Amino acid sequence: MPLTHTRDLFAKALKGKYALGAFNVNNMELLQAIVEACEAEKAPLILQISKGARQYANPVYLRRLIDAAVSLTTIPIAVHLDHGDTFELCKDCIDEGFTSVMIDGSHLPFEKNVELTKKVVDYAHKRNAVVEGELGKLVGAQHDDGEEGGGYSKGGVYTHPDEAVAFVKATGCDSLAVAIGNSHGAYKFKGAQHLDLERLKAIKKALLEAGLGDYPLVLHGASSVPKELTAEINKYGGKLGEDTAGVPEADIEVARRIGCAKVNIDTDLRLALTAGIRKVFAESPKDFDPRKYLGPARTRVQELVRHKVRNVLCCAGHAFD
Numbered sequence: 001m002p003l004t005h006t007r008d009l010f011a012k013a014l015k016g017k018y019a020l021g022a023f024n025v026n027n028m029e030l031l032q033a034i035v036e037a038c039e040a041e042k043a044p045l046i047l048q049i050s051k052g053a054r055q056y057a058n059p060v061y062l063r064r065l066i067d068a069a070v071s072l073t074t075i076p077i078a079v080h081l082d083h084g085d086t087f088e089l090c091k092d093c094i095d096e097g098f099t100s101v102m103i104d105g106s107h108l109p110f111e112k113n114v115e116l117t118k119k120v121v122d123y124a125h126k127r128n129a130v131v132e133g134e135l136g137k138l139v140g141a142q143h144d145d146g147e148e149g150g151g152y153s154k155g156g157v158y159t160h161p162d163e164a165v166a167f168v169k170a171t172g173c174d175s176l177a178v179a180i181g182n183s184h185g186a187y188k189f190k191g192a193q194h195l196d197l198e199r200l201k202a203i204k205k206a207l208l209e210a211g212l213g214d215y216p217l218v219l220h221g222a223s224s225v226p227k228e229l230t231a232e233i234n235k236y237g238g239k240l241g242e243d244t245a246g247v248p249e250a251d252i253e254v255a256r257r258i259g260c261a262k263v264n265i266d267t268d269l270r271l272a273l274t275a276g277i278r279k280v281f282a283e284s285p286k287d288f289d290p291r292k293y294l295g296p297a298r299t300r301v302q303e304l305v306r307h308k309v310r311n312v313l314c315c316a317g318h319a320f321d
């Protein structure tokens with residue numbers, strides 16, 4: 001089965017009111033766990049590869065591993081570049097056959113972000129590839145403090161609905177990653193903070209009213225950082241802080257119903273893999289066969305992905321829509 005285009009996956013997800021999981025791949029065990037989980041749940045899948053993953057595993061290894069996964073499964077699988085930071089990286093990926101890339105110009109001033117994103121869009125669209133842009137900054141807790149950081153001010157950190165419309169119109173990007181209080185990693189919020197779902201609704205509404213239809217929004221930093229995983233890691237010798245915090249799964253469900261078509265998850269995979277490895281190291285310190293610790297760790301990631309696609313993203317059972 002060939003790779004699937006994210007354009008097809010997004011259209012079906014928005015119609016069916018489910019979200020696609022975009023899971024980060026760095027090595028064979030993560031890839032097997034993700035793909036086997038989605039196969040078991042009959043869930044459509046986006047595999048995403050960061051610049052760091054390409055540097056760690058080598059693009060050719062990753063591509064061949066994904067080819068193997070695709071040949072061994074029946075579900076639709078798309079491959080996407082996560083957080084492309086230059087035109088050249090996006091171009092390389094498109095030339096290698098990626099049908100979806102992200103250009104992350106969110107750190108740039110608005111006009112520069114538009115310019116860079118449009119350049120990637122122009123290149124991609126001529127080659128049947130699509131582009132995810134990003135507007136706003138995923139900075140998390142320290143900026144969620146009103147007008148200065150998290151308010152509706154045009155220069156603010158959170159994505160402004162009117163700017164989202166202007167950005168999509170000016171760049172022609174096919175999906176948009178938004179900043180609504182989300183952030184990467186295992187330390188997302190302080191205290192009772194969580195996502196600004198009203199802002200998400202306002203962005204979606206503004207895009208609809210501007211004639212851009214049921215426009216696909218993307219939620220980065222969507223790991224929920226389960227307490228039982230961080231506790232297990234620490235029980236077996238880890239030193240994660242007391243203040244780990246992720247996006248509550250209930251918030252992801254609301255975001256999905258508002259129209260987030262793609263939900264990015266990496267940290268939770270890392271936590272599950274680490275918990276699995278640490279448990280074996282602690283309980284069987286005489287073992288040194290990598291299969292003895294990577295095998296159980298892979299199973300932990302698989303269980304986590306099955307839970308996400310079934311209970312949170314609700315894309316299980318939609319592989320053949």
Ligand code: G3H
Nearest residue numbers: 024050052053184266267
């Ligand atoms: O958002 C970033 C992803 O978690 C990828 O992380 O750049 O360490 O591969 P990475």
Ligand code: 13P
Nearest residue numbers: 185220221222223266267
């Ligand atoms: P997490 O760190 O919350 O898993 O986010 C991953 C992500 O956004 C990848 O682009």
Ligand code: ZN
Nearest residue numbers: 184220221264
């Ligand atoms: Zn991200």
